[in-house]
Amino acid sequence: MKPLFASSFLLLVAGCxxxxxxxxxxxxxQAQIRSEMDVTNNRRNGASLSQAPVMDCKFGRSVAVTPGGQLFSVDNKATRPEGFRAVEAGKPLHLVLQGWASGNRRCTVDFVTAFAPGARYVVKGGIADGPDEIGGCQLSIFDLDSGARVLQAKPSQKANGCALDGLSSTR
Structure with missing residues (x-):
């Protein structure tokens, strides 16, 4: 019984x-960025804005070689960290917003954007529940000085040239 308990504990810790x-x-x-994301008031709802992991070809498949770093996380109307934080400016950044909501609903916004050196920005969006959409993700970034919305481009779908990526995963 003890080995079963120990292995269950390790799985629980690994999930955290x-x-x-x-x-x-x-x-x-550098530029400064602040989050004003919202996930509606529910303890099961949350969102995370992170830099996408760096992908490369290993053993014939695309794999993450460097994990992405989290910029902000939001749950139950609390954003962490609060206030402004520094981000790299002057070059495109690949960012990913992942949201989750009650009822096993998940959404993702995957985009590339660039920030001007020395500028300040605010991120708005998160989980959107409305008449046309339930539990979807929305995200907009605004320049605080001009009020202009920052361009969000779709990331390149260029393959890494990995031979096994195109194969079906079903057997």
Whole structure:
């Protein structure tokens, strides 16, 4: 019975591993960003905005070689961290918003954007429940000085050239 308990405990702890926090590379231009995301008031709803992991081809398949770093997480109307945080500016960043809601609903917004050095931005959106959509993700980024919405482009779907990526995963 003890080995079963020990293995169950390890699985439980492994499921609680947190995403590493986003770290601005050294000696790069920076911008400031703040979250005003919302996930509606429900303890089962949440959202996370992170830098996408870096992918590469290993053993014939695309795999993450560097994990993405989390910028913000939101649950039950609390955003962590609060206030502004630094992000790399002057080059495109691949970001991913992942949301989850009660009823096993999940959504993702995957995009590339760029921030101007020295500028300040606010992220708005999160889980959207409305007459046309239930539990979907929405995200907009605004320049605080001009009020202009920041362009969000679709990420490149360029394959890494991995031979096994195109094969069906069913057997």
């Amino acid at each position: 591993v947190q995403t590493p926090q986003y770290v601005v590379p050294a000696n790069v231009p």
